[in-house]
Amino acid sequence: MTASDFTPWPDELVKSYREQGWWQNQTLGALLRESAQRYGERIALVCGTRRWSYRELDERADQLATGFAQLGLRTGERLVVQLPNIAEFFAVCFGCYRLGLIPVLALPGHRRAEIAAFCQLAEAAAYVIPDRHDGYDYRLLARETRALAPCLRHVIVVGAAEEFVPLQSLYAKPLALPDQDPAAVALLQLSGGSTGTPKLIPRTHDDYLYSVRTSVNICGFDAATVYLAALPVAHNFPLSSPGTLGTLYSGGRIVLLTRPEPDAAFMLIAAEAVSHLALVPSLLLAWLERATSLRPPLGSLRLVQVGGASLAAEVAARIGPVFGCALQQVFGMAEGLVTYTRLDDDPDAVLETQGRPMSPGDEIRIVDDEDRVLADGETGHLLTRGPYTIRGYWRADEHNRKAFTVDGFYRTGDLVRRRADGSLQVMGRTKDQINRAGEKIAAAEVEQHLLSHPRVRNAALVAIPDERLGERSCAFVELAEPDSDEAPARIALGLKLHLRDHCGLAAHKIPDRIEFIDRLPLTAPGKIAKPQLRALALNLTR
Ligand code: J2J
Structure with a gap:
């Protein structure tokens, strides 16, 4: 990797993040290993009629890591992974982490323009797709992408591979693999972006895992948690806030919903006794409407997290009566910072605010157009830095000079104000x-x-x-x-x-x-x- 792939945190901060126990020198691959040792035969994943135990997921990750290596993929290389909410997403990602391959987490809705751009920007060596999903044939997309991204050496397909490599063929007898560096980039998230070209977000094992563990504590995930993955699993929110990674860390169970339709979701919630789920406000609204007329049995639900866009207080107030569970507002970004309302917050804070930063290490600056710090209650630009907020986008030196202050604060492009109790309210945005x-x-x-x-x-x-x-x-x-x-x-x-x-x-x-x-x-x-x-x-x- 070259220097500009990844902008490191300053040495003294790295030292302090380690001393405080925030960064624990662990990789995502090691997290799964630890959970597999602890929870072995417990079910980690439910995907349709398939149920994978922790042991099975752990073994599949090792097998794929070996299969990837035998295909000629090398530590530090990138793979664009575009998979829907299916069990293989986890086998592939953990296979990558074990070998030190860096997945670029594309979404199922992306098409040629986006996928070709990710492949080119990341110089991806491989591209992982389903054969078909939601009526779309991803092999056609792979053929088009290959022509635009000559760096791609392999296309790997879950299902019928045609001329490509079947994922199934890569489950190899596991060989011993070298330990990976926790300070290295684990994955590349996608930025919402405000410019003409997409930006990739390098997240390290250390920083990502810190955000996952902290989220688990705040959201109360434990071995009894049954997490419904309703949003696309590659997205930062359902992946890490605390999401599926938080569930695997806690010894809980992930239930995968392939399409976020309310009727299918309600059946799955009842059948699998789902306790936690995350939604964006638009989906929440659709689910609330349907649940009001259908009255499905949702007694197992304990917490619905809502984030990703502004949630109207009137809509927020309907969650308790209709779903019979608590609400948590989440304001986050794939670049890092996540704020949560706390489970014991006053109802007013839960309904009206987007919560407080998760870490004592999160620095929040709310500033005017000249970067002067504003008083509490005043609306301004949100700048932030901390132990899990990136210091720079992947290979984007020029853009980084605008997107970050000289002292390393990320300019979120969001307009917020802070209440006296420290809670943030998102008031709008300046990013285009x-x-x-x-x-x-x-x-x-x-x-x-x-x-x-x-x-x-x-x-x-x-x-x-x-x-x-x-x-x-x-x-x-x-x-x-x-x-x-x-x-x-x-x-x-x-x-x-x-x-x-x-x-x-x-x-x-x-x-x-x-x-x-x-x-x-x-x-x-x-x-x-x-x-x-x-x-x-x-x-x-x-
Ligand atoms: C208003 N705007 C919000 C909210 C995000 C957890 C939750 C969400 C994301 C996410 C995430 C908002 N109210 N509650 O990564 O881990 C807008 C802001 C923000 C941008 C980031 C997570 N929650 N937003 O949405 O990278 O504008 O991450 O800067 O997709 O979504 O988008 P994204």
């Missing part, structure tokens, strides 16, 4: 992003793709508030030849197809609405006036 049902869309990325269409002279993407999704996207487009006879709806459809088929963008990034405009409004320095466009979009939908 759309938070659609918890999925982050970088406006610049979609705008660039729109601009690649010959009919588009200029384009801007903004968020419109949406009752169900939280936000949806609206693209304002200036046409090169605005006087065409073609119906606007047809041109809009053409642009959407261009984004999907020509650019290969994930479905959630295709604008929900496209509006044509003669001239995009500009600010004095000549930048597109997005606040004006947001107001315009709001008016159009009224």
Whole structure:
């Protein structure tokens, strides 16, 4: 790895994080080994009709690590892993950790544009996919990606592999593997992003495990926890806050939900006696509505965590009466910082705030536009650093100079205020992003793709508030030849197809609405006036 792959914490902080026992010199591979020794035959994973014990998951990880090595993959190399909520996700990831391969955690919804970019940026040596999922054939995507990313030496398929390598063939008789370095990068998370190119987030074993263990303590996970993984398992929230890793650390059981439909979820909750789950607000809303009419038996539920996007207090207040369990608000980011409301907080704090940072090592600065620290109660930019917040994105030196202060604080792009009790409230954001049902869309990325269409002279993407999704996207487009006879709806459809088929963008990034405009409004320095466009979009939908 080169220096800019990963920006280390300063030496004196590393020393202090170790002295305080925050970083414990353990790898993710070792965490599973320890849990397997402790919990052996207990069930770790439920995936459809399959049940894997801790011992079985541990063995599969060793077998795959060996299989990966025999395929010629080497410690420090990257694999783009794009798997849905299936047991193999865990076998593959732990196989990677054991060999020191670095998984790039892509989401099932990503398509050619995203996957090719991840492969190129990470110089990935392999790409792991399911054969099909949710009606989509990932082998087609693999063929397209291969042509764009010559660094890929292998495509590994869960299921029918066709010309690729079947994952099944990689479960090899385990050979002894060298111990991995806990200070090394364990995995690459995806950033929500606000620029035209995706950013990868290097998380080390030390820092990630610290966040998992601390989350476990705050959220009360233990060996009796049955965690329903309803969100995509690769996402930072269900992976580490405390999520599936927290469950495996605690000796609990992970129940995998392949698609987050409420009816299937309610059946699984009842059948497996699920106690904990994590949702984004849009899913929560859909589940609450369905549960209100269906009245499913949800007596096993103890805690529903909600995060990833703003949760309205009225919606939050319905969780207790409808689900019969407690709520925890979670404000987090794949870059690091996670805040939680505590299980013993006043109801007011739980309903109205996004909680407090999980670690005493989290430093929070709320500042004005000139980086001057603001008083409690004032809304400002949230900056943070600490024992599990990255100091730099993967291979992004130039962007890092903007995204981090010189003293290493990460500029989150979120606007927050702090109450006297220390709880944070998320008030908005400054990053040019759309938070659609918890999925982050970088406006610049979609705008660039729109601009690649010959009919588009200029384009801007903004968020419109949406009752169900939280936000949806609206693209304002200036046409090169605005006087065409073609119906606007047809041109809009053409642009959407261009984004999907020509650019290969994930479905959630295709604008929900496209509006044509003669001239995009500009600010004095000549930048597109997005606040004006947001107001315009709001008016159009009224
Ligand atoms: C408002 N905005 C929120 C919240 C995140 C736990 C929980 C969530 C994420 C996550 C995560 C919010 N209210 N409660 O990684 O471990 C917005 C903010 C934030 C961005 C990060 C975790 N919770 N957000 O959502 O990397 O804008 O992580 O900066 O996907 O989501 O997005 P992401």
